[in-house]
Amino acid sequence: MFITARTMRSPAVVRASRVAQAVLAIVFVVLALSEIGLAVNGIFLGSVLALGAVGITLVFGVMRFANIAHGDMMTMGAYVAFFLLVSVLPEHTGLGPFTFGFPLLIAIPVSMAAVAALAVGMDVLVFRRLRLRRANIVTIEIASLGLAIAIRGFVQMIWDTPVRYFPNEGRQHFSLPADISIAPNHLFVSGAALVLAIALHLLLTRTKQGKAMRATSDNADLARASGIDTDRVLLWTWGIAGALAGAAGVLLVIFNATSQLKPTMGFQLLVPLFAAVVVGGIGNPYGAFLGAMLIGISMEVSTAWALPTYKPAIAFTVMVIVLLFRPRGILGSKD
Amino acid sequence: MLEFLTGFAILVGVYSVFTLGLNVHWGYTGLFNIGVAGFFALGAYTASLLVIRPPQSDQVDDYLFAGDLANRLDALPVIGALDLWFVVALAGAALVAAMVALVIGTITIRLRGDYLAIATLGIAESVRLVFLNERWLSNGSKGLYTIPRVFDGIVSPQDYDRVYLVVVLVVFALMFAVVRALVHSPWGRVLRAIREDEVTAEASGKHVFRFKLQAFVLGAVIMGIGGALYAFDLRAISPSAFTPLLGTFIIWAMLVVGGSGRLYSPVVGALIVWGIWSGSQFLPDPLGSPHVRYFSVGALVVLVLMYAPDGITPEVLRIRDRWLARWRPRRVAANE
Numbered sequence: 258m259f260i261t262a263r264t265m266r267s268p269a270v271v272r273a274s275r276v277a278q279a280v281l282a283i284v285f286v287v288l289a290l291s292e293i294g295l296a297v298n299g300i301f302l303g304s305v306l307a308l309g310a311v312g313i314t315l316v317f318g319v320m321r322f323a324n325i326a327h328g329d330m331m332t333m334g335a336y337v338a339f340f341l342l343v344s345v346l347p348e349h350t351g352l353g354p355f356t357f358g359f360p361l362l363i364a365i366p367v368s369m370a371a372v373a374a375l376a377v378g379m380d381v382l383v384f385r386r387l388r389l390r391r392a393n394i395v396t397i398e399i400a401s402l403g404l405a406i407a408i409r410g411f412v413q414m415i416w417d418t419p420v421r422y423f424p425n426e427g428r429q430h431f432s433l434p435a436d437i438s439i440a441p442n443h444l445f446v447s448g449a450a451l452v453l454a455i456a457l458h459l460l461l462t463r464t465k466q467g468k469a470m471r472a473t474s475d476n477a478d479l480a481r482a483s484g485i486d487t488d489r490v491l492l493w494t495w496g497i498a499g500a501l502a503g504a505a506g507v508l509l510v511i512f513n514a515t516s517q518l519k520p521t522m523g524f525q526l527l528v529p530l531f532a533a534v535v536v537g538g539i540g541n542p543y544g545a546f547l548g549a550m551l552i553g554i555s556m557e558v559s560t561a562w563a564l565p566t567y568k569p570a571i572a573f574t575v576m577v578i579v580l581l582f583r584p585r586g587i588l589g590s591k592d
Numbered sequence: 593m594l595e596f597l598t599g600f601a602i603l604v605g606v607y608s609v610f611t612l613g614l615n616v617h618w619g620y621t622g623l624f625n626i627g628v629a630g631f632f633a634l635g636a637y638t639a640s641l642l643v644i645r646p647p648q649s650d651q652v653d654d655y656l657f658a659g660d661l662a663n664r665l666d667a668l669p670v671i672g673a674l675d676l677w678f679v680v681a682l683a684g685a686a687l688v689a690a691m692v693a694l695v696i697g698t699i700t701i702r703l704r705g706d707y708l709a710i711a712t713l714g715i716a717e718s719v720r721l722v723f724l725n726e727r728w729l730s731n732g733s734k735g736l737y738t739i740p741r742v743f744d745g746i747v748s749p750q751d752y753d754r755v756y757l758v759v760v761l762v763v764f765a766l767m768f769a770v771v772r773a774l775v776h777s778p779w780g781r782v783l784r785a786i787r788e789d790e791v792t793a794e795a796s797g798k799h800v801f802r803f804k805l806q807a808f809v810l811g812a813v814i815m816g817i818g819g820a821l822y823a824f825d826l827r828a829i830s831p832s833a834f835t836p837l838l839g840t841f842i843i844w845a846m847l848v849v850g851g852s853g854r855l856y857s858p859v860v861g862a863l864i865v866w867g868i869w870s871g872s873q874f875l876p877d878p879l880g881s882p883h884v885r886y887f888s889v890g891a892l893v894v895l896v897l898m899y900a901p902d903g904i905t906p907e908v909l910r911i912r913d914r915w916l917a918r919w920r921p922r923r924v925a926a927n928e
Contacts, residue, residue, distance in 0.1 A: 323706045325626070386898055395624045396897055398709065399848060402626065403893030406841050410887025417883070524836065528717050531710040539706065570721050573714030577699060584703055 278582050285551075288558055294436045295557045301443040303533075303553025304450035305512050308505035309526065310533035310545040311457065312498035318474030318540040319487075319494045322394050325401045326379065327502055328530065329408040332523035334372040334506030336412050338364040339518055342423055349424075354441035356425040357511055365449070365507050369500040376499025377492055379404055385491075405524065412520045423516040446508045453504055454546060457497070461542065466493055474540060528569040529556065532576035538589030547587060551575065598753045600870060604862045605760035606821045611846045611858035612764070612771060613814030619853035620775060621807040622787035623701070627712030629839025630719040631812045634692060635685035635819020636829050637723055640736045642684045643677055678742045682763070682820045689816025690809050692719075697808040702801055716840060724831040735830025739823055760821055767814055772855060774810070783807050787853070837886070842869065845893045851903020860905045865889065 289296040309331055316324045341364040349358030383404065387397050430438040461467040472480040473490045481487050509526070510518050529552055537548025552572045559571040583589065610628060617623040692715065700711040723730040730736060741747070747755045774780050782803050785793040794800045823829050833839065842865060850861025872885050896903065 317706075323709065383894055383898065390901070392897070392901065395618070395622070395709075396901065398624065398706070399844060400894050400897045402841060402844060403848075403890045403897065405890070406837065407887050407890030407894065409837075410883050410885070410890055413883035414881070414887060528710075528714050531713065535707065535710060564725050566725055567721055569714075570718040573711075573718055576714065577711070580703065580707065581699065 299554030299557035303550035304447040307549035312501040314545040326405040328523035328527040329405045330502040331506035334368040334503030337368045337371045338507045350426045369503040372503030373496040373499035376495040380495045425516040529572040532572040538586030544588035607862040609818035613811040616811035621783045624709040625712045627716030629834045630716030631815035632819040633834035635816030636823040638688040639681035639685040639820035685816040685820035686813045689812045693812030737828035739827040851905040857905045
């Protein structure tokens with residue numbers, strides 16, 4: 258905790274640590290540039306991670322716990338969209354250069370709304386009651402682990418375990434010089450992620466509700482004393498985090514070359530998501546965005562020499578290295 | 593039926609060991625470890641790799657690494673009524689789990705509790721990925737098999753389960769006794785002080801980091817031994833057994849249902865949760881499917897946290913006391 262973490266460091270140690278950080282940053286940039294094609298893919302992966310990581314970090318900011326159910330909320334979003342695309346919306350694929358059709362543009366907002374409702378429901382039914390009982394933070398965290406498994410069980414009960422696919426049709430990649438090849442879907446994914454990130458930024462900085470959220474995140478007691486209805490802020494935060502998770506889930510599916518879904522897809526992304534949150538500085542949405550890019554690029558560039566299945570382990574390793582030098586993450590506050 | 597019950601009892605015993613380790617982490621010290629599966633897998637693979645020779649080379653081409661303890665130590669007489677290689681395998685599993693816990697604990701225990709959670713989750717996934725991908729070491733997704741029986745040659749294969757149940761119970765009883773003694777010692781008191789209020793413990797001159805690290809390593813050792821016990825029960829292991837769900841969540845469910853920080857909760861929790869988990873397969877089809885099982889165990893954990901935060905053990909103890917009062921009224925009266 259805060260006493261043990263703030264150990265005294267001599268100036269020499271601080272200097273050595275700064276040099277090491279600079280060296281690591283240079284190594285990272287050189288590696289990314291040497292595998293520029295993979296690094297570009299990493300940016301696209303990073304934009305999916307960013308949407309999930311920002312939600313985790315927003316919830317952490319106001320509730321002080323890392324929501325383990327977030328990955329499965331993403332899964333839920335993907336399956337809601339799957340249901341809509343297959344059973345409700347008209348069949349259409351191959352919109353412009355993309356593998357999916359226009360119905361996806363309807364499915365994304367509906368998924369966002371559905372997962373936002375799920376997140377608010379989780380808070381009202383479970384987390385608020387635990388809060389009122391003044392339950393330990395980690396008790397709340399275990400409850401989120403229980404919810405994660407329950408959500409996955411629910412998805413499996415309805416859609417069963419086999420891999421499913423969004424309706425899609427094959428599409429050519431765009432080829433650029435220097436061996437860069439870009440799947441059109443990836444451009445859509447990062448475009449959508451960017452739009453949502455800008456919308457969130459405007460919400461946090463320009464609206465009263467957003468400012469209340471940031472104030473509560475900074476200091477909940479002070480916010481309450483200043484007349485902010487912190488319970489309402491919590492519901493808003495859950496709603497926004499849920500909406501972002503829903504969008505992230507759908508985008509994760511079309512990010513995949515074969516547009517596949519499986520019930521474990523969200524939970525499996527949990528390690529990279531947490532790594533992004535921690536690397537950026539837990540509780541800081543801009544940090545989560547930066548962390549997601551760093552983790553996404555590291556994961557993709559690593560495939561130049563490591564097996565692709567090791568990507569989550571790479572994300573974890575990057576997180577440990579960053580924590581060694583910056584225990585509060587890159588943009589972490591003093592807390 | 594008897595065979596099913598024996599197999600069930602062995603797994604309850606093995607899961608009680610994991611839950612005992614998790615109780616040391618979370619129940620007594622407040623360390624939030626969601627990577628039980630990592631220590632579980634490390635224990636299981638270390639013990640197996642120490643003991644067996646590679647399977648026939650025409651079946652598995654690039655499986656290079658394995659110890660040969662089972663054959664080397666087989667020549668020695670059974671010492672203290674237990675195969676020597678079995679003891680060495682358990683010790684090896686404990687040692688590897690301890691070393692990994694020491695490294696990961698040194699880096700993350702100083703940080704906030706959430707970081708430890710994320711780090712343990714990451715370690716568990718990384719360990720699983722290594723065993724899944726490094727085929728020379730662990731035969732990839734096919735896993736390790738032909739793991740020998742304890743007391744092979746002395747006990748006939750039909751009786752193995754019953755004998756192994758005794759082995760598991762003895763090992764569990766030993767570790768239970770150690771944990772019980774430690775928890776009641778001054779060392780255990782410091783752990784509980786840290787769990788309740790770290791700052792106060794630090795202010796009373798206790799080296800919080802050192803105590804937490806010791807507890808983290810102790811719990812990991814217990815989990816590693818549990819992994820070894822698991823390997824010698826199933827005698828075939830593969831990475832699919834160590835997913836976050838089967839390797840971590842179900843153990844958390846046991847601790848939460850049993851009630852964390854109580855001595856007997858690992859047994860109570862393992863019995864109830866494993867009973868629900870493996871009993872539900874006999875239910876008629878829509879209820880017996882594994883998906884309903886995931887959902888219901890997840891929901892069970894949330895409900896217990898909300899409505900019975902101390903778990904079910906206090907209730908069980910109350911029922912026990914009521915029965916004791918019926919048979920031996922004086923003794924209970926004296927306790928009160």
